[in-house]
Amino acid sequence: MKSSNSNQPTIVAILLFSSVCHFLPFCIGSPPVNEVENETPFTYTEGHKGPKEWGHINPHWHVCDNGKFQSPIDLLSERVHVIHSLGKLRKDYKPAPAVLQNRGHDVMVKWKGDAGKIIINGTSYKLIQCHWHSPSEHTFNGTRYDLELHMVHESSHKKLAVIAIVYKYGRRDSFLSQLFHDIKRSGNGIKEKNLGIVNPGDIKFGSRKYYRYMGSLTVPPCTEGVVWTILKKVRTVSRDQARALRDAVHDGFEANARPTQRLDERPVLMFTPRENGASA
Numbered sequence: 001m002k003s004s005n006s007n008q009p010t011i012v013a014i015l016l017f018s019s020v021c022h023f024l025p026f027c028i029g030s031p032p033v034n035e036v037e038n039e040t041p042f043t044y045t046e047g048h049k050g051p052k053e054w055g056h057i058n059p060h061w062h063v064c065d066n067g068k069f070q071s072p073i074d075l076l077s078e079r080v081h082v083i084h085s086l087g088k089l090r091k092d093y094k095p096a097p098a099v100l101q102n103r104g105h106d107v108m109v110k111w112k113g114d115a116g117k118i119i120i121n122g123t124s125y126k127l128i129q130c131h132w133h134s135p136s137e138h139t140f141n142g143t144r145y146d147l148e149l150h151m152v153h154e155s156s157h158k159k160l161a162v163i164a165i166v167y168k169y170g171r172r173d174s175f176l177s178q179l180f181h182d183i184k185r186s187g188n189g190i191k192e193k194n195l196g197i198v199n200p201g202d203i204k205f206g207s208r209k210y211y212r213y214m215g216s217l218t219v220p221p222c223t224e225g226v227v228w229t230i231l232k233k234v235r236t237v238s239r240d241q242a243r244a245l246r247d248a249v250h251d252g253f254e255a256n257a258r259p260t261q262r263l264d265e266r267p268v269l270m271f272t273p274r275e276n277g278a279s280a
């Protein structure tokens with residue numbers, strides 16, 4: 001792992017500034033884009049509109065194929081720059097009304113009210129929704145885990161920031177326990193279910209250490225300019241909980257993880273509290 005507190009390459013500096021997109025030509029003027037909703041004409045099975053074909057299925061999805069900032073990636077220790085100045089993740093979540101939506105390719109909790117925000121380099125990104133992939137999409141030194149949660153946030157300029165939490169089989173996850181019965185029922189043709197008030201603060205992070213890099217949505221249209229934050233701590237989920245998520249989605253989407261993409265020259269930063277700071 002490289003420790004580099006000074007003399008960072010320019011591209012590292014870009015990650016530290018607020019309006020990342022102002023520096024990157026590919027996101028200037030790009031329209032607001034969200035993940036494809038509901039039933040989709042893509043799959044995770046190669047040869048049947050699988051990940052290698054996504055870029056050719058729809059002219060708006062070319063970046064899935066020829067993008068240079070695609071996600072997910074393998075988080076390889078020796079490529080990571082430790083940057084204390086990234087700072088602690090600033091989050092300010094609050095309980096808000098939410099619905100459970102089965103999009104066919106995944107299960108999503110969508111907040112209908114103000115569920116709070118995260119702040120990255122001075123920019124606020126409001127929490128919009130969260131959803132799960134199994135197995136995990138990001139890998140740690142080549143290891144793929146059993147589940148990955150994505151918390152999708154959007155700025156007032158429609159830029160996206162996603163927090164990812166990776167899980168392996170073990171003890172139950174308390175947030176999924178709250179949703180378990182609704183997730184099981186969502187497989188029975190009920191597309192949207194009112195959940196009442198859901199507190200995103202109930203999603204356990206468990207660590208202050210995180211990775212940060214610039215990437216994309218991991219489903220078509222694979223839009224780039226997404227600020228990724230991946231928590232370093234691998235948490236646990238029970239097999240029943242992971243199975244409920246897989247059973248809920250449509251046939252063929254039981255495994256809904258995109259293969260890892262080329263990192264090329266992109267830097268991956270890691271925040272870790274200073275020794276005298278704290279316990280993470």
Ligand SMILES: [Zn+2]
Binds near residue numbers: 131133150218
């Ligand atoms: Zn996702």
